[in-house]
Amino acid sequence: MARKPSRSSIGSLRSPHTHKAIIISAIETLKECGYSGLSIEAVARRAGASKPTIYRWWGNKAALIAEVYESESEQIRKEPDKGSFKENLNFLLLNLWKVWRETICGEAFRCVIAEAQLDPSTLPKLKDEFMERRRELPRKLVENAIQQGELPKDTSRELLLDMIFGFCWYRLLTEQLEVEADINEFTTLLLNGVLRPTSAAVQGAAEV
Amino acid sequence: MARKPSRSSIGSLRSPHTHKAIIISAIETLKECGYSGLSIEAVARRAGASKPTIYRWWGNKAALIAEVYESESEQIRKEPDKGSFKENLNFLLLNLWKVWRETICGEAFRCVIAEAQLDPSTLPKLKDEFMERRRELPRKLVENAIQQGELPKDTSRELLLDMIFGFCWYRLLTEQLEVEADINEFTTLLLNGVLRPTSAAVQGAAEV
Amino acid sequence: MARKPSRSSIGSLRSPHTHKAIIISAIETLKECGYSGLSIEAVARRAGASKPTIYRWWGNKAALIAEVYESESEQIRKEPDKGSFKENLNFLLLNLWKVWRETICGEAFRCVIAEAQLDPSTLPKLKDEFMERRRELPRKLVENAIQQGELPKDTSRELLLDMIFGFCWYRLLTEQLEVEADINEFTTLLLNGVLRPTSAAVQGAAEV
Amino acid sequence: MARKPSRSSIGSLRSPHTHKAIIISAIETLKECGYSGLSIEAVARRAGASKPTIYRWWGNKAALIAEVYESESEQIRKEPDKGSFKENLNFLLLNLWKVWRETICGEAFRCVIAEAQLDPSTLPKLKDEFMERRRELPRKLVENAIQQGELPKDTSRELLLDMIFGFCWYRLLTEQLEVEADINEFTTLLLNGVLRPTSAAVQGAAEV
DNA sequence: ATATAAACGAGACGGTACGTCGGGTCTTTTT
DNA sequence: AAAAAGACCCGACGTACCGTCTCGTTTATAT
Numbered sequence: 001m002a003r004k005p006s007r008s009s010i011g012s013l014r015s016p017h018t019h020k021a022i023i024i025s026a027i028e029t030l031k032e033c034g035y036s037g038l039s040i041e042a043v044a045r046r047a048g049a050s051k052p053t054i055y056r057w058w059g060n061k062a063a064l065i066a067e068v069y070e071s072e073s074e075q076i077r078k079e080p081d082k083g084s085f086k087e088n089l090n091f092l093l094l095n096l097w098k099v100w101r102e103t104i105c106g107e108a109f110r111c112v113i114a115e116a117q118l119d120p121s122t123l124p125k126l127k128d129e130f131m132e133r134r135r136e137l138p139r140k141l142v143e144n145a146i147q148q149g150e151l152p153k154d155t156s157r158e159l160l161l162d163m164i165f166g167f168c169w170y171r172l173l174t175e176q177l178e179v180e181a182d183i184n185e186f187t188t189l190l191l192n193g194v195l196r197p198t199s200a201a202v203q204g205a206a207e208v
Numbered sequence: 209m210a211r212k213p214s215r216s217s218i219g220s221l222r223s224p225h226t227h228k229a230i231i232i233s234a235i236e237t238l239k240e241c242g243y244s245g246l247s248i249e250a251v252a253r254r255a256g257a258s259k260p261t262i263y264r265w266w267g268n269k270a271a272l273i274a275e276v277y278e279s280e281s282e283q284i285r286k287e288p289d290k291g292s293f294k295e296n297l298n299f300l301l302l303n304l305w306k307v308w309r310e311t312i313c314g315e316a317f318r319c320v321i322a323e324a325q326l327d328p329s330t331l332p333k334l335k336d337e338f339m340e341r342r343r344e345l346p347r348k349l350v351e352n353a354i355q356q357g358e359l360p361k362d363t364s365r366e367l368l369l370d371m372i373f374g375f376c377w378y379r380l381l382t383e384q385l386e387v388e389a390d391i392n393e394f395t396t397l398l399l400n401g402v403l404r405p406t407s408a409a410v411q412g413a414a415e416v
Numbered sequence: 417m418a419r420k421p422s423r424s425s426i427g428s429l430r431s432p433h434t435h436k437a438i439i440i441s442a443i444e445t446l447k448e449c450g451y452s453g454l455s456i457e458a459v460a461r462r463a464g465a466s467k468p469t470i471y472r473w474w475g476n477k478a479a480l481i482a483e484v485y486e487s488e489s490e491q492i493r494k495e496p497d498k499g500s501f502k503e504n505l506n507f508l509l510l511n512l513w514k515v516w517r518e519t520i521c522g523e524a525f526r527c528v529i530a531e532a533q534l535d536p537s538t539l540p541k542l543k544d545e546f547m548e549r550r551r552e553l554p555r556k557l558v559e560n561a562i563q564q565g566e567l568p569k570d571t572s573r574e575l576l577l578d579m580i581f582g583f584c585w586y587r588l589l590t591e592q593l594e595v596e597a598d599i600n601e602f603t604t605l606l607l608n609g610v611l612r613p614t615s616a617a618v619q620g621a622a623e624v
Numbered sequence: 625m626a627r628k629p630s631r632s633s634i635g636s637l638r639s640p641h642t643h644k645a646i647i648i649s650a651i652e653t654l655k656e657c658g659y660s661g662l663s664i665e666a667v668a669r670r671a672g673a674s675k676p677t678i679y680r681w682w683g684n685k686a687a688l689i690a691e692v693y694e695s696e697s698e699q700i701r702k703e704p705d706k707g708s709f710k711e712n713l714n715f716l717l718l719n720l721w722k723v724w725r726e727t728i729c730g731e732a733f734r735c736v737i738a739e740a741q742l743d744p745s746t747l748p749k750l751k752d753e754f755m756e757r758r759r760e761l762p763r764k765l766v767e768n769a770i771q772q773g774e775l776p777k778d779t780s781r782e783l784l785l786d787m788i789f790g791f792c793w794y795r796l797l798t799e800q801l802e803v804e805a806d807i808n809e810f811t812t813l814l815l816n817g818v819l820r821p822t823s824a825a826v827q828g829a830a831e832v
Numbered sequence: 833a834t835a836t837a838a839a840c841g842a843g844a845c846g847g848t849a850c851g852t853c854g855g856g857t858c859t860t861t862t863t
Numbered sequence: 864a865a866a867a868a869g870a871c872c873c874g875a876c877g878t879a880c881c882g883t884c885t886c887g888t889t890t891a892t893a894t
Contacts (some may be wrong), residue, residue, distance in 0.1 A: 015866070036326045041854055050868045055856070059342055111327045113381060117322040118244045129383050152400055160402060162384075166374035172378070173321060174335050185259075185367055193401025194359055194368060217842025220885045226845075249875055258846045262878070426892035427838025434840075452742045457880055466841050471882065472797070510682050517728055529797060530741040534660045546669045567818055576818060578800075582790035588749050589737060592786075601783055609817030610775055610784060634861040665849055674872045679851070717881075769868025835894075845884075853876075863866075 021047040022054060026068050027104050038065070043152035062115035062122045066130050069108040075099060079133045079137060088188050089164070092138060093183045096168065101177050110172060136163050163190060222265070229255040230262060234276050243319045246273075252361050270323035270330045274338050277316040283307060287345060293353035294395050298374070300346060301391045304376065309385050315344050318380060371398060437463040438470060442484050443520050449529045454481075461586070467575070478531035478538045481544050485524040491515060495553060502559035502603050508554060509599045512584065517593050526588060551577050579606060636682070644680060650692050651728050657693040659735045662689075686739035686746045690754050694731040697723060703761060709769035710811050713788070716762060717807045720792065725801050734796060759785050787814060 025047035030038050040061060044051045058064040076099050080091040098108030099176055112130065116123045138161055145151040171177050233255035238246050248269060252259045266272040274402040284307050288299040308314030320338065346369055353359040375394055379385050439462035446454050455478060474480040492515050493604045498509040516522030528546065532539045554577055561567040583602055585595050650672035654662050664685060668675045682688040700723050704715040724730030736754065740747045762785055769775040791810055795801050 014264055015340050018866085034328060039854055040856090049279060050866090051854095051856080052858090053867060056866085061855095062325065114322040114325040117318045118380065120242060122228075123383060129384070145891095153406075155398070155402060159390065160396065162378055163371065163375055165379035166376070167371055168371055168374070169381070170374035171308070173325065174339065175331060182367065186371070187365055189364070189367065189401075190373065190397075191401050191403050193397070193399050194402060195399050196401060217886060219841075220845080221843095223844070239862090247875055248877085252846095258848090259877075260879085261845060271858080294843080425838070426836065428840075428890045428892095429838085431839070451742060455880055456882085461828065464841085466843080467880095467882075468842095468884085469840060472828065472839080481883095526741045530738040532704075533738040533797065536658060540797060545799070565664055568820075571818060572813070575806065578794055579787065579810065579813065581793050582792070582794035583787050584790070586786055586790035586793050589741065589793070590755070591747060598783065602779055605780070605783065605787065605814075605817070607817050607819050609813070609815050609820060610779060611815050612817060633869075634867065635890090636859045636861095636871075637869090638857095639870070654877085663849055664851085674874090675850090676852075677871060688874080833894100834875075835892105837892080838890085840887105840889080842886085842888105843873100843884100844886100848879105849881100850864105850877105850879075853874105854872105855873085857873105858871075861866100861868080862885090863864100 018049050018053060019057070022049055022057075022064075022137070023068060025049075026064055027072065030065075030068070030104055031108055035107065035114065038111065040064075052165065058116065059113075060122065062112055062118065062119070062126060062202065065108050065111045065115065066126070069105055069130075071114060072103055072108065073099060073105045074080070076105075079135060079140070085150050086191055088141050088145075088189050090184055092141065093164075093168065093187070097171075097177045097183065100172060106172060113169070113173065136164070138164060141196070150156060154169060160190075212239070214343075214392055226255070226257050226261060227265070230257050230265075231276055231279055234272055234381055235280065236278070238312055238319070240275075242264065242313065242360055244333070246319065248272075259405060268323070268327065268330065270334065273319045274334070276383050277313055277320060277338075279309055280409075281307060281313050281318070284313075287348070293349065294399055295372050296349050297346070297395050300349065300415065301372075302388060304390065305385045305391065306377075308380060312416075313384065314380060317363065321377070321381065343373070346372060368398075427526075434463070434465055434469060438465055438480075438621060439484060439487060439553055441465075442480055443488065446481075446484070446520055446523055446527070451523065454527065456480075466481060476535065476538065477534070477560070478528055478529075479544065480526050481527045481531065483523055484543070485528060485546075488519055488524065489515060489521050492521075495556070501557065501566050503552070504557050504561075505603050505606075506600055508557065509580075509584065511602070513587075513593045513599065518586060518609065521589060522593065528584070529589065551581070554580060576606075609624065631714065642677060643683050644669070646673050646681075647687075647692055647695055647798065649698060650675075650688055651696065654692070654728050654731055654735070655690075659731065659738065660750070662735065664688075669806055684739070684746065686736055686743070689732050689735045689739065690750070693729055693736060693754075693795070696727055696732070697729050699723060699762060700729075703764070709765065709774050712765050712769075713762070713814075714808055714809050716765065717788075717792065717811070718804060719806065721795075721801045722787065724796060728800065737797065759789070762788060784814075 003124055022043060025043045026038070033042065039060070040051055040054050041048075043064070044054055055066065058067070076096055078095070081089055082086045082088050082096075094203060100109065112126060116126045122154050139157060142151065142155065142157050146153060146155055147158075171182075176182075228252060233251045234246070237254055243251065246269070246371050248259055248262055249259075251272070254260055262272065266275070284304055286295045286303070288303075290296050290299055308317065321333065324334045327381075347365060350359065350363065350365050350368055354361060354363055354365075379390075423585045437466065438459060441459045442454070445458050445462055449458065452465070456467055456470055459465075459480070470480065474483070480600055492512055494511070496504045496511075498504050513525055516525065528542065555573060556574050558567065558576055561568060562571055562573075585599075592598075627641045646667060649667045652663070653670055657666065662685070664675055667688070668678055669672075677826070678688065682691070700720055704712045705721075706712050706715055724728050724733065736750065763781060764774065766779065766781050766784055769824055770777060770779055770781075795806075800806075
């Protein structure tokens with residue numbers, strides 16, 4: 001007979017129904033009206049909730065959208081194990097681009113980035129929590145590759161991640177996520193460098 | 209109702225004074241109040257201009273900020289001629305980061321990107337005009353390097369540019385433009401690839 | 417050899433074409449867009465004229481509409497000669513209501529009254545020029561009736577006119593000009609007074 | 625033991641303070657700036673309220689001014705009981721003109737009429753609510769006079785009211801409310817008719 | 833002929849206000 | 864005591880007109 005964890009205070013509990021309704025409302029509003037139509041007011045209206053309720057639990061739009069992203073992006077968190085670092089990275093990015101394209105996550109991520117530009121106090125929070133969580137999986141991939149001698153021991157891990165995210169962000173923010181072949185071309189260039197003849201790159205592409 | 213054939217006459221010319229005042233006002237408002245404080249209303253107020261005048265010439269905030277960026281970023285357009293592609297690229301990026309850090313340009317660029325996310329119709333215009341103009345100089349650098357055999361003939365020019373801009377955008381949008389050494393590390397990685405031992409990469413950098 | 421009256425100055429003459437085009441534009445704008453849509457801007461636009469031209473010749477909206485009224489209300493100025501004062505007044509008012517209902521004049525008159533409320537300096541001008549001109553004909557009717565002994569010599573002419581115009585304005589401003597029988601009922605009451613049994617009034621109606 | 629009527633919804637109540645501040649602001653703005661200066665913006669500014677709050681409760685300028693009129697015109701609603709219909713009517717109109725002249729009500733009433741000309745949808749609302757309420761008291765006067773045999777049984781009640789209001793509106797709209805003697809002259813004419821010699825009319829008034 | 837002056841179109845401009853949307857905060861009721 | 868709902872102030876949105884001004888073209892006098 002499981003007991004609810006005791007509370008220190010009386011009063012209504014946070015309504016799970018309302019919580020869910022707000023997240024769903026945010027998703028649908030974003031789908032139908034885009035970022036510019038995604039106001040707290042609109043979300044509240046559609047959720048049948050009040051604005052103060054949203055502000056109590058999320059504080060600002062960025063936090064709300066961040067939670068939307070988390071809740072919708074579970075499938076991205078699958079850890080690949082394809083054999084090589086390059087194949088794993090390819091798999092990860094293909095998956096990421098696909099989710100960004102086909103779910104609301106792409107739009108949501110763009111919102112999060114844009115929101116962070118608006119409010120200076122939001123940026124560090126986003127960088128240290130939201131973004132950091134996204135970096136974990138690829139960082140693990142890099143780490144594994146280094147452990148197994150696939151990458152040099154002195155690889156600049158964070159710089160490498162910045163390059164990977166940088167490329168993806170750029171494509172997301174300029175709406176260029178369609179051509180999946182670009183991913184392999186990117187990883188090839190990343191791994192082999194520009195100086196090496198790209199004949200190798202073409203080989204790499206053939207492998208995938 | 210019959211109208212006489214209209215006469216060919218013009219009206220008043222655009223006031224250069226007002227034009228300038230609006231640009232300056234936008235710069236100063238951005239400096240003092242940040243992106244979130246940069247409303248058309250505030251710009252008009254400070255410029256001693258009227259909102260309709262701003263909307264007559266710019267249409268939306270993105271267009272205004274884009275012009276601010278253009279007008280303030282002249283020094284970035286210096287074409288470097290340092291000898292090698294890597295040195296040239298290093299010079300270019302150092303310069304870019306410096307201007308982004310020290311002038312209003314960094315903030316302005318972030319605004320332009322954020323604005324483009326807000327309004328779907330703004331993005332293509334920005335991509336094809338504003339962003340394209342920024343790609344010209346680095347593209348020329350790449351082209352020259354290929355001509356002189358420094359880079360392989362089949363280098364994916366646009367992908368390379370995407371990687372360069374991606375990295376810079378990422379650092380700009382997450383406020384990480386301080387460490388200039390990162391630039392050389394980045395170009396080294398870009399040129400040599402991750403697979404090559406970074407010690408060699410550092411040597412490569414030293415050689416230059 | 418007829419000579420044109422000499423001008424005190426040189427330069428182009430006022431364009432009759434433009435003048436006419438503006439009046440016509442005002443009429444059509446009023447018809448299509450109503451009083452609230454009757455802006456100087458809209459009139460100029462439709463006339464293919466410029467705002468300064470309108471302001472040069474009319475000064476304000478009231479003056480323009482007043483001229484519209486003058487130009488469209490010629491048929492009201494027919495002086496009736498039906499025999500009795502009552503018949504003449506009935507004829508006059510029937511005609512007035514009909515023109516107000518069927519042409520743009522009713523709307524124009526309402527605009528003139530409303531405009532006069534907006535601008536304190538417009539009211540006296542309107543009262544002394546525009547309104548005064550409208551009072552001439554009914555005043556003449558009253559005068560004639562007095563001359564011929566139909567009305568008492570000490571009739572308060574201006575008060576009588578105020579009552580007549582008052583009734584018509586009230587009905588115009590509240591959009592109640594449809595029932596023509598009201599006119600005869602009104603004149604009967606006006607002539608005989610409330611105290612007299614209205615059986616006489618019904619007779620009076622029968623006479624017409 | 626009176627109980628407050630239960631509310632159908634939760635949330636803050638309408639702030640009486642804000643409500644009052646807006647009405648007062650409207651009155652003072654009208655006093656100082658006249659009808660042309662009476663913008664919703666100005667009222668909000670002076671009241672320390674926001675435009676949306678005004679629009680929430682009033683919808684348009686006419687509705688706001690109408691409420692101003694209601695709140696300021698309480699003393700007009702005193703029902704006179706002077707003995708005769710003529711004396712009652714004289715009292716009523718004297719009082720009305722006085723209030724129109726000495727308070728903001730005259731100006732407010734003119735605004736209401738003018739506003740109704742601007743917006744076609746406002747007119748019927750005003751006619752059926754605002755104006756109708758003003759007609760109640762004089763209608764009662766007429767009714768009483770008929771009951772007591774002072775006026776004929778078949779008196780056209782509404783036409784009579786139209787004549788009374790027509791005269792008053794005309795004088796209000798043309799700023800001619802100063803001469804109080806005009807009121808008695810008007811009621812005399814109204815009761816006795818134009819045809820009866822005015823000397824007799826004055827006698828008639830005296831008889832009553 | 834050639835100045836000169838006025839009328840005019842076009843339209844830029846500073847203003848003011850419009851009516852609406854959204855951001856956050858506060859008050860009141862419900863659970 | 865927390866949740867929920869509505870009112871509220873505030874600021875900005877993008878637009879419409881206002882009335883004035885400049886600009887260059889056209890047209891009618893006056894030299």
